[in-house]
Amino acid sequence: MSIPAGHAEGARLPQPALERLASYMRCLIELEQAGAAYVSSQELENITGVSAAQLRKDLSYLGELGKRGIGYDVARLRERIAEVLDISHEQNVLLVGAGRLGSALLAYPGWRLYRFRIAAVFDRDPKIIGTTIRRLKVRSIDEVVEANEEFGARIGILAVPAWEAQNVADRLVAAGVRGLINFAPARLQAPPEVKVREVCFICELAILSYQISDPAPPAEGDAAA
Amino acid sequence: MSIPAGHAEGARLPQPALERLASYMRCLIELEQAGAAYVSSQELENITGVSAAQLRKDLSYLGELGKRGIGYDVARLRERIAEVLDISHEQNVLLVGAGRLGSALLAYPGWRLYRFRIAAVFDRDPKIIGTTIRRLKVRSIDEVVEANEEFGARIGILAVPAWEAQNVADRLVAAGVRGLINFAPARLQAPPEVKVREVCFICELAILSYQISDPAPPAEGDAAA
DNA sequence: TAGATTGTTAATCGATTAACAATC
DNA sequence: TAGATTGTTAATCGATTAACAATC
Numbered sequence: 398m399s400i401p402a403g404h405a406e407g408a409r410l411p412q413p414a415l416e417r418l419a420s421y422m423r424c425l426i427e428l429e430q431a432g433a434a435y436v437s438s439q440e441l442e443n444i445t446g447v448s449a450a451q452l453r454k455d456l457s458y459l460g461e462l463g464k465r466g467i468g469y470d471v472a473r474l475r476e477r478i479a480e481v482l483d484i485s486h487e488q489n490v491l492l493v494g495a496g497r498l499g500s501a502l503l504a505y506p507g508w509r510l511y512r513f514r515i516a517a518v519f520d521r522d523p524k525i526i527g528t529t530i531r532r533l534k535v536r537s538i539d540e541v542v543e544a545n546e547e548f549g550a551r552i553g554i555l556a557v558p559a560w561e562a563q564n565v566a567d568r569l570v571a572a573g574v575r576g577l578i579n580f581a582p583a584r585l586q587a588p589p590e591v592k593v594r595e596v597c598f599i600c601e602l603a604i605l606s607y608q609i610s611d612p613a614p615p616a617e618g619d620a621a622a
Numbered sequence: 623m624s625i626p627a628g629h630a631e632g633a634r635l636p637q638p639a640l641e642r643l644a645s646y647m648r649c650l651i652e653l654e655q656a657g658a659a660y661v662s663s664q665e666l667e668n669i670t671g672v673s674a675a676q677l678r679k680d681l682s683y684l685g686e687l688g689k690r691g692i693g694y695d696v697a698r699l700r701e702r703i704a705e706v707l708d709i710s711h712e713q714n715v716l717l718v719g720a721g722r723l724g725s726a727l728l729a730y731p732g733w734r735l736y737r738f739r740i741a742a743v744f745d746r747d748p749k750i751i752g753t754t755i756r757r758l759k760v761r762s763i764d765e766v767v768e769a770n771e772e773f774g775a776r777i778g779i780l781a782v783p784a785w786e787a788q789n790v791a792d793r794l795v796a797a798g799v800r801g802l803i804n805f806a807p808a809r810l811q812a813p814p815e816v817k818v819r820e821v822c823f824i825c826e827l828a829i830l831s832y833q834i835s836d837p838a839p840p841a842e843g844d845a846a847a
Numbered sequence: 848t849a850g851a852t853t854g855t856t857a858a859t860c861g862a863t864t865a866a867c868a869a870t871c
Numbered sequence: 872t873a874g875a876t877t878g879t880t881a882a883t884c885g886a887t888t889a890a891c892a893a894t895c
Contacts, residue, residue: 413886419825423807437852444809449852450888454713457854465853467894482828483835490827497729501722506784507824546790551834552827559731560637576830578823582648582732584669592833594826598803599642599732601819602715603707605801607640608817609776610708638862662876674876675864682878690877691871 410481414455417447418478420454425475426510437468479512489548491574493554493565495535497524498580499603503531516548517541521561538568545572552576559583567594590596630805635706637789642672642839646680646759650700651735662693704737714741714773716799718790719781720750727781741773742766746786758763763793770797777801784808791818 410418424444424515428436438449438456445452450601456462456469458478479485490508492499495518503515519538520526526537536544553569555562555577562581569577575594587593635643649669653661663674663681670677681687681694684702688694704710715733717724720743728740744763745751751762761769778794780787780802787806794802801817804810812818 410832410891411886415829416825419828419832420820420822422828423822423825424809439852448888450890453853453886454855461854463853464895465850465893468852482832484828484831488831497722497726501726504722505807505823511824511828513824513827531629549713552830575834578826578830582730584649592830594830595645596821596826597645597648597824598727598730598821599736600641600648601803602738603644603647603709603736604640605777605803605817605819606709606713606761607635607644607707609800636862664876673864675866676862678876678878679863688877689871690869691875692875814881 410458412426414458417451419482421445421447422478422482422511423476425471425478428471429475433471435464435468436462436471436474440468466507484512487512487514488552489514489550491515491517491541491545491548491550491553491569491572492556493519493521493541493553493569494580495520495522495528496556497531499556500530502554503533513552516550517544519544521557535570536553536563542572543569545574550574552578554578554580555585556580636682639683641675642680643684644707646670646677647700647703647707647736648732650696650703653696654700660689660693661696661699663688665693684697706770709737709740712739714739714775716740716742716744716766716770716773716775716797717781718744718746718763718766718778718794719805720747720753720755721781724781725755728758729778738777741775742769744769746782761841763790766793770799775799779802779803779805780810781805783792783845 400490403419417601421441424441438452441447441452442449456474459481462477476485490513492502492515499518500518503518507532508515515533518530518533518535519541520535521538523536528535551574553572553574555565557565559581562579562583563585566579566587570587570591575590577585577587577594579593579595581598582599584595585593594600626665633684646666649666663677666672666677667674681699684706685700686700701710715738717727717740724743728743733740740758743755743758743760744766745760748765750760752758776799778797778801780790782790783810784806787804787808788810791804791810791812795812795816800815802810802812802819804818804820807822807824809820810818
């Protein structure tokens with residue numbers, strides 16, 4: 398009621414704005430924990446590196462949230478972003494792969510702050526199935542479709558080797574997830590209604606490698622000049 | 623010599639093109655392993671989802687690499703992208719954090735394909751220091767500056783808890799790295815000449831959550847209509 | 848009120864797309 | 872040659888920026 402209706406149906410966020418909004422969450426959570434009541438776009442610029450103008454533009458997609466002369470109510474802004482990202486209610490997630498990476502993900506401390514809950518962990522290895530990691534019993538991947546009737550998870554995370562990724566993706570889709578986070582170094586095929594986000598460690602390194610290389614990277618033949 | 627000089631000094635890749643180029647690498651490596659000699663921009667569109675026009679534009683930044691009527695020489699294209707990303711020679715990398723995530727990263731199978739080599743692993747925990755993970759002895763983080771005199775790594779990877787991240791980043795910078803990959807859920811301060819790439823799992827989930835949410839996410843009050 | 852900061856507009860900037868001449 | 876596909880151009884599209892009136 399008090400929250401402005403904002404963008405009407407169909408009017409969605411520009412992709413770059415969406416990605417930045419997700420990154421503002423972390424920062425707002427920290428500010429809130431530190432007890433900050435209000436924050437200005439200028440202060441957010443100092444913290445995030447995103448310009449104040451850009452920040453205000455991004456936040457304006459969510460409605461009129463700021464107070465002129467004051468700034469943004471930290472808690473209210475965090476809530477509103479969470480609402481738009483659809484992470485303002487608890488959301489079950491399925492994790493496939495209970496190896497090193499899967500275990501590391503299970504231990505990740507941030508899930509709760511974003512209201513995600515790893516509801517179940519699956520693996521293919523009989524030696525791992527049945528064991529318990531952080532209070533969660535590892536199940537057989539064969540049970541994933543049946544299990545998700547209970548959990549209703551919309552997101553599945555792939556932490557499996559590359560050669561198993563497509564098969565696991567197909568099973569997760571069959572289990573009804575609508576989005577996949579893929580940590581495996583393999584490109585996934587999925588039906589168009591299922592969104593896939595590839596997390597590519599090595600690509601990050603490669604991008605960084607370019608960025609820290611000296612200005613004329615393709616120096617060929619006559620290197621000295 | 624035979625390779626066109628391409629963009630002159632200072633003319634660098636647009637950021638979106640750079641990020642896509644890094645992602646083409648994986649695909650080209652797979653094609654090469656599968657024995658493909660040539661690939662057309664249309665075929666790459668089918669594999670990567672990036673439009674043929676966009677692909678040709680991206681690749682044109684690297685020089686004239688294709689053969690009209692034929693397509694691109696897979697091996698040559700991969701080599702050229704590697705050259706531009708500055709991953710055509712072996713590159714040492716420092717890893718800090720030998721916990722679950724650090725171990726998972728060490729086990730990652732793709733490093734060699736991108737010519738990265740984890741030269742050394744560091745941790746703070748005396749119980750872990752001195753142990754061996756995948757043939758690599760875990761060293762004390764206190765040794766990082768001295769150790770990198772030997773390794774000359776330009777990139778450091780942070781796989782440590784959030785509260786240690788800034789301190790570790792400072793030490794890595796002191797050790798002479800020019801780029802940081804940060805897996806810790808904390809925003810890092812670094813001098814402007816040091817590039818930082820944040821890898822944020824949970825942000826990926828949040829973005830996906832938005833993308834799979836129903837078109838009118840901020841339905842407030844009158845939900846039924 | 849005076850000072851501060853938002854939300855929005857219009858201008859700028861840059862990226863994507865489509866089309867096609869060049870050419871293998 | 873005829874068919875195919877590139878590399879590049881120009882047009883379109885969308886995102887960023889800067890400026891400022893609105894207003895707390």
